[in-house]
Amino acid sequence: MKKILCTLALSFFGIHSAMIAQSSDSLNIRKIYDMSLLNGKSYEWLDHLSNQIGGRLSGSFNAEQAVDYTKKELENLGLDKVWLQPVMVPKWTRGEREFAYVQTGPGDTRNLNITALGGSIATAEGGTKAQVIEVQGLEQLREYGEEQIKGKIVFYNRPMRADHILTFEAYGGCVDQRYSGAEEAAKYGAVGVIVRSMNLRMDDLPHTGSMSYGDLTEDQKIPAAAISTNDAAYLSSMLKIQNDLQVYFKMNCKNFPDVQSYNVIGEITGSESPNEIMVVGGHLDSWDLGDGAHDDGAGVVQSMEVLRLLKETGYQPKKTLRVVLFMNEENGLRGGNKYAEVAKEKNEDHVFALESDSGGFTPRGFTFNATDSQFNKVLSWKPLFEPYLIHYFEKGSGGADIGPLEGGDTVLAGLRPDSQRYFDYHHAANDTFDAVNKRELELGAATMASLVYLVDKYGLDSISNTAQLKK
Amino acid sequence: MKKILCTLALSFFGIHSAMIAQSSDSLNIRKIYDMSLLNGKSYEWLDHLSNQIGGRLSGSFNAEQAVDYTKKELENLGLDKVWLQPVMVPKWTRGEREFAYVQTGPGDTRNLNITALGGSIATAEGGTKAQVIEVQGLEQLREYGEEQIKGKIVFYNRPMRADHILTFEAYGGCVDQRYSGAEEAAKYGAVGVIVRSMNLRMDDLPHTGSMSYGDLTEDQKIPAAAISTNDAAYLSSMLKIQNDLQVYFKMNCKNFPDVQSYNVIGEITGSESPNEIMVVGGHLDSWDLGDGAHDDGAGVVQSMEVLRLLKETGYQPKKTLRVVLFMNEENGLRGGNKYAEVAKEKNEDHVFALESDSGGFTPRGFTFNATDSQFNKVLSWKPLFEPYLIHYFEKGSGGADIGPLEGGDTVLAGLRPDSQRYFDYHHAANDTFDAVNKRELELGAATMASLVYLVDKYGLDSISNTAQLKK
Structure with a gap:
């Protein structure tokens, strides 16, 4: 009888905790969206990247300008670390x-x-x-x-x-x-x-x-x-x-020998599990015909914004959270390969990587390269995204830049915005700042930050999570 | 024992029928989307309405041009009936x-x-x-x-x-x-x-x-x-x-006395229950600053397209299906009121009305003014829409023009496209044809046609539907 009562009490306690958790998660996610929509920085950053720098082909002056600018902006956010990761990239000119x-x-x-x-x-x-x-x-x-x-x-x-x-x-x-x-x-x-x-x-x-x-x-x-x-x-x-x-x-057009360039990296060091690393990123290079506003200026500024949104809403990640602005996705993937190579050399434990490289359109959801159990964990968070019309959770690729991180338990995810207009602009002269809607961009950043928040808080491993709940 | 076997046989038959129905519905809906995306007419119609006619303020020459044009185009579709419904409208000029x-x-x-x-x-x-x-x-x-x-x-x-x-x-x-x-x-x-x-x-x-x-x-x-x-x-x-x-x-600006105008109506008469009427519509008038491409040229051409898509994919509605292009939604709602008034006079049985008046953006779903049982019936169709990323099924208003049809068992529904950019264009000089994406417009038309197809085939009354299944 005592055992039954105890179980009942535990169950009650368990349900109660779950309800409180759900409700505080709802509130925290609401705070993230509000911050992005009311006091976002992503659009201002994109304006500079698009209109003051412009197309950022690997090896170009503009690409180096973009490295300098984003590094400086990440430093202004007061992250724990900001650094450049050297990588040699191809240089081709039109x-x-x-x-x-x-x-x-x-x-x-x-x-x-x-x-x-x-x-x-x-x-x-x-x-x-x-x-x-x-x-x-x-x-x-x-x-x-x-x-x-x-x-x-x-x-x-x-x-x-x-x-x-x-x-x-x-x-x-x-x-x-x-x-x-x-x-x-x-x-x-x-x-x-x-x-x-x-x-x-x-x-x-x-x-x-x-x-x-x-x-x-x-x-x-x-x-x-x-x-x-x-x-x-x-x-x-x-x-x-x-x-x-x-x-x-x-x-x-002309091909030149490789030149020196960089991935730009910023980090909030984890407060509890600093050795577990989460990456959020997009690629800093673009084609030269337009501004590269959708591809992938949007992904760059949304990724930067993820860290800012968590900081500004007062969330201190338990795991280490890195923003990685990859160089040379378009014609070489050298940045993505380099980042994974260095991570392997250093034996870093990447538990999660999320890429935004499908344009700055209204976010619809995510695709996940994950095991069934990891994916089910993610699916349990779906109701938290419903108020934001985020409904698309499917298995699939994360993205080109984070692809080389595949292996082990690393979950790779890709933001999936509405895709209907993406190829109207993709790699063309009209991929410019005016083609990106401020709200759509901001909703994407908030959607990414909310997923990162949940991954950080609950992890992607159902066993370790159960262990946590038992504490 | 005989009874049990019989029940089992019936159950098996029932399950089997349901599976076949689901699969044939999937195929029919796929046909509707394919027709809209590969051989759609909506974009061509919108081009004419926007660029050859332009802003269509009630009582203006352009509004009358739009009446003539859409009537002629509906006649070209070979519907069973096409007619004009007279309605007096306000006339205001800038x-x-x-x-x-x-x-x-x-x-x-x-x-x-x-x-x-x-x-x-x-x-x-x-x-x-x-x-x-x-x-x-x-x-x-x-x-x-x-x-x-x-x-x-x-x-x-x-x-x-x-x-x-x-x-x-x-x-x-x-x-x-x-x-x-x-x-x-x-x-x-x-x-x-x-x-x-x-x-x-x-x-x-x-x-x-x-x-x-x-x-x-x-x-x-x-x-x-x-x-x-x-x-x-x-x-x-x-x-x-x-x-x-x-x-x-x-x-x-100046107000003038009311002038004569029209709702434009086309009909496919129902093959089995011609007295049960389904309406699909948008409003033909617009403000004068732009072309009224999103508001509500998109809804007009999508509604026309619903009838064409069903016809072209070989679906013969059991109930009567009407497209109604309402006049004067923007500054009077005279068309919507007139249509409902005539329907009441004639004691017509409107089982369903669907309006598109929220722009020609990527469709996300529908809102329904319906009873719980009717709404649950609709929710049972949700899986059929999943492949098209249509996920938003909520209770809510149908739309201004069909609002006056409210009452009795009539279910009112509104297409809900992505709303993020709608107010960038709403009632302004930039609501022009070039602001509408062809694919997004076509996806909306197909989404509407698919819902009409299901309402026609299965009805919205769970009791009568059960009766049908028993036949």
Whole structure:
């Protein structure tokens, strides 16, 4: 009887504690959102990064400006430590703006909106002019083979599929054309490639992005450009009328030897378990065409804001919380690899890493690279996010920069904002500050900070948490 | 034993049917989304409404153009019936563009961005100039009373609260200043009112909207304008320096007698229960400053698209499905009232009405004005919407135009798109076609069509549905 009473008392106590915990968590999370929406810093930081610095391609002056600026701003937050982590990065420059036209008749041309893909070689000094052949992807290229490809410019024109609800899936289904299109076409003797921009919208903006020549030797490489969706549609319809159409393009891009750069890191040292490390981050570099406001200025300032929000709302993390602003996500991932390499060398215990690199749009939730038990732990927090319309909790990748931290018990997570408009701006000249809505950016930062708060407070290991509750 | 076997067989059959139903519903809903995203018409219609017609204030030539255009387009869809429902609407014109300045010193002025509120009288022909007094709302106005208000221009400056997650709640907490500000200030002898725009963003655009003079006589009425958020902040800070600051404003708006207009209605007559009517709609009129693309061109074209999507995917509604494009939501609600009045006269049985009037942004879900049992029925469909990230199912209002249909068993529902950016555009000059994203608009239309499909197929009455299952 005594045992039963005791159990009942414990149960009652347990329920009561759980209710108090839930209610104080609700209040703390509300405080985080209020701070972000009423007294946020993320938008002001993004304004500076976008408008006073601008596009931040790895190895550029702007990228170094961004390193200096964010380091200084992190220092102003009064964190326990702020430092730069050296990393060598590739340097590629676009040079003079690209120029292209299609020859529609003798002496009759129409200009095309193109942009060099990142890492591409330049065309010959006088430009490259050749007959164009349209393919729907790498498979069709192989079907055509050397006989039909040799001496031509290959025009990859498979569009992103509009029927994917998550636009990243549509991107995933097309981006092989951009990444490997030149390497593959070169094997069949093509003299250049033009790839339909990774954009679901019809407009005049070409979208750049990374590409690879694989194992091609220098003299096998061919120049690669992206073309706007409107001009891709135009070129395709012209080819139906006139299948020996010639296109001219001139690009002035150049690869340089690697240069010194840095990841920017700030830390609030854990008050109870300083050796357990949580990372929140985005990437500081961007493409050069716009300001890199969505990709990934938003992720950078949201990650910085996570630490500020916790500090300002008076929450002292038990674990060590680091913001890592990674260099060179776009064309090398050197920063992400370096951070993981150093962490391994130092035998650091990373329990959690959260990346924001999907634009500064209204947050919808997160994806998690986690075990079932870790994921279930996260799912138990879902009700706390409901008032903020955060509903999307799925298994999936965390993000490119934190990817190299995968292994052991480390949970990797990615913020998932609404994706519908992301590829309207991605890697294009319109990825600028004005395309980011202040509230949407701030909601994202608060959503990230709330997850970090819960991970810090309750951990991701259901066993250790039970142990804590028993104390 | 026989009875038990029979029950088991029935149960098995029941479960099996339910599984088939679920799976065929998933497929049908997938077809609806695919049709909207791959072969949608909504964006093309919105382009015409926005760019070839433009702002469609009740009683204007543009509003009548919109009636003609949408009637013709509904006829092109091959519906069973298309007709115009006559309704008398107010006519108010803005006239020559408004002009305002603040007198910062002798001969020293700074222009202010203002716009007349819909329904306001003009200023005196030479404009109105008076000392300004800032209040935080109607309560503070009453505290100041006649002594401090008489002869002055009242400047209502309570901002929308940024900490509301649903921006409509922030709007609801401020819009009394716009709607009743002039009526109340006139009672204390004010000579005009200037209201901070209902906008969460700091920018230079004044946002118009409806206002009322209540029971004031003609000679008691005073002119009312909205001021941009940037200029509201400027004016407020200037008043702190110089509290006897004078503002001048000139407005040329005019009220005319009511004119003839129309609701536009199209119908697919029900194949099994033609007397049970489902309505889907938005409002055809808009304010005059922009194109009315979000408010409510989006709702108009999404509602039209619902009927087209069901037709094109081969679904024949059992109940009668009507699209109603309401006239005069913005400054009178005459169309909504007329539709309900005629429905009552004809003793029509409206089982369901769905409105889209919250912008063409990414859909998040719906609110329902329904009984618990009806609402639970809707909740049972939630899993079917999950693949489309539609998660928000809450009790709440359906919408202004369908509001007058409330009563009996009629379920009223409102599409709830993401609300973060809505008030950046609401009633302002930037509510134009380019502010609407094609995919977001199309996802909204498909989401609405999917709900209509389920309401038609399963009904909203759990008892009658059980009866159907037994057949």
